[in-house]
Amino acid sequence: MLTGAIGAISIGPRGGITGLDLPALLIQAEALGYDQSQLARLLPFAERGMVTGAAKTQTET
Template identity: 90%
Template sequence: MLTGAIGAIRIGPRGGITGLDLPALLIQAKALGYDETLLARLLPFAERGMVVGAAKQQTET
């Protein structure tokens, strides 16, 4: 689901990933017929992983 939701990624002023637009993703999940309750629990973990991974990648380059 996240690969098709590039517009739901929040980008900071310096171009780094700051998080996900969780309400927008839950609206999209509902429209696609996904389990919103499950995604509401899982998406914060995905968000944290994306932010940490992006920050790590920026410090390595």
């Protein structure tokens, strides 16, 4: 779901991922027929992983 939701990913001024627009993702999830309660539990973990991974990638380059 996140790969198709590039507009819901917040990008900082230096190009790093700063977070996800969780309300927008839940609206998309509803439209796609996904279980919103499950995604509401999982998306914060996905957000944390994406932000951590992006920060790690930026420090390695």
